[in-house]
Amino acid sequence: MDWNDLRVFLAVARTGSLTRTSAELRVSQSTVSRRIAQLEASIGMTLFQRHQTGYFLSDEGRELLRHAELVEDSVMALERGVAGLDKAPAxxxxxxxxxxxxxxxxxxxxxxxxxxxxxxxxxxxxxxxxxxxxxxxxxxxxxxxxxxxxxxxVRRVGHMTYSVYGSRDYVARHPPIDGEPLGGRHAIVWDDGHGFMPAAVWLAREHPGCRIALVTSSLPAQIAAVRAGLGLAVIPDFLAAPEDFVPVIPSDRLFSNDxxxxxxxxxxxxxxxxxxxxxxxxxxxxxxxxxxxxxxxx
Known part of the structure; x- marks a missing residue:
């Protein structure tokens, strides 16, 4: 059995897609399809049910997946061991x-x-x-x-603090209401797919009723939105340009990460x-x- 066929099988089993597997392994979709067909022919089993929405493991495919992951673990351990033998930084x-x-x-x-x-x-x-x-x-x-x-x-190499920031112009145009930092102001927040992010968790816990101006899936987009004057966002302090941004809620009232x-x-x-x-x-x-x-x- 060819390890390269197993590697493609594992990728398709995890992504459920020829397209995503092709991008992940940097090979063509036809190569992915051919290797899956070769593997099925070599063992005489149908490993996937093909649908327009993707590839789904058959019962035989799920059983092979269990064994293939054990092989993968062994191959990865071998590769790591060999990589650890190099003496020159190259x-x-x-x-x-x-x-x-x-x-x-x-x-x-x-x-x-x-x-x-x-x-x-x-x-x-x-x-x-x-x-x-x-x-x-x-x-x-x-x-x-x-x-x-x-x-x-694992070793600790630094410490990252966060504050809620707005642009100088936005903060000047939207003074706080009743002493509430977010009162009368809008927030720029993470989308639902990133609700696990520390900034998203903190905002949902501390200001669940805040008004939302923009939902994004990346921190650079949030920083750009703050700079454009759309609202406030939780930003790492080391990324906040002091000439552009004003801290609305300081870091000692938020959270930090090592x-x-x-x-x-x-x-x-x-x-x-x-x-x-x-x-x-x-x-x-x-x-x-x-x-x-x-x-x-x-």
């Missing part, structure tokens, strides 16, 4: 983090990183969803939520992964006063 490293940390902290620092480690190709995955390090969706992660499960090495550097335990000895981790901790986080604990907002 090769590819996949970093999972949030969009705002990537665009505002990590990428501006990459010229210095590239100068120091020209042999490392960094691949950054930005998403609010958690990448699985155990399944090699990423080699290393920078997160604001500490993982509680998995064979992981920032965690997470690596799979099998990759701790990898020179290239260690180089990325040390750079993120030392050059990206500790040189930023707002995130290192030295600044007034931290």
């Amino acid at each position: 090769g590819s490293v996949r970093l999972a983090t949030s969009e705002n940390l990537a665009t505002d902290l990590i990428i501006p620092a990459l010229p210095a990183f590239r100068e120091r480690y020209p042999g490392i190709c960094l691949e950054i995955i930005t998403s609010t969803a958690t990448a699985e390090l155990g399944r090699r969706e990423a080699d290393i992660a920078l997160r604001v939520v500490r993982p509680e499960r998995g064979n992981l090495t 920032v965690w550097l997470v690596t799979h335990a099998d990759l701790v000895a990898s020179a290239r992964v260690r180089a990325v981790g040390d750079f993120l901790a030392d050059q990206v986080m500790r040189t930023n006063p707002a995130l290192s604990g030295r600044g007034p907002g931290a």
Whole structure:
């Protein structure tokens, strides 16, 4: 049985879609379809029920999935073990983090990183969803939520505080009513798909009846909306430009998160992964006063 066929099978079983599997594995949809057909022919079973709405596992497919995941775990462990043997900081490293940390902290620092480690190709995955390090969706992660499960090495590298901000013009045009910071004002909020985000949880708990001006699925969109004068939003303090934004509710009345550097335990000895981790901790986080604990907002 070909591992590449099993890898495609696992992806289709998890996504339920040839299109999403094609994008995830970076192969054509015809290749995905052909490999599934090859696997079904080789074992003499129908693994998926094909519908216009997607691919759904058959009973045989669900049974194969259980065995395929055990094979996947073994292959991933082998790959991590081999990756951990490298002695020179060279090769590819996949970093999972949030969009705002990537665009505002990590990428501006990459010229210095590239100068120091020209042999490392960094691949950054930005998403609010958690990448699985155990399944090699990423080699290393920078997160604001500490993982509680998995064979992981975790270290605290920073601290992130939040405040409710509005543009100077918006705050001047909409003074608070009856001493309520959000009274007479509108909020810019996360959509339902991101209701688990700390800012969404805090706003729903503390100001459940607030008036909403805009619903978004990304922090950059919320920052742009605040800058445009649409309303107020919960924003990390290190991203709030003091010349544009005014704190309406300060950080000591909201919440904060530690920032965690997470690596799979099998990759701790990898020179290239260690180089990325040390750079993120030392050059990206500790040189930023707002995130290192030295600044007034931290």
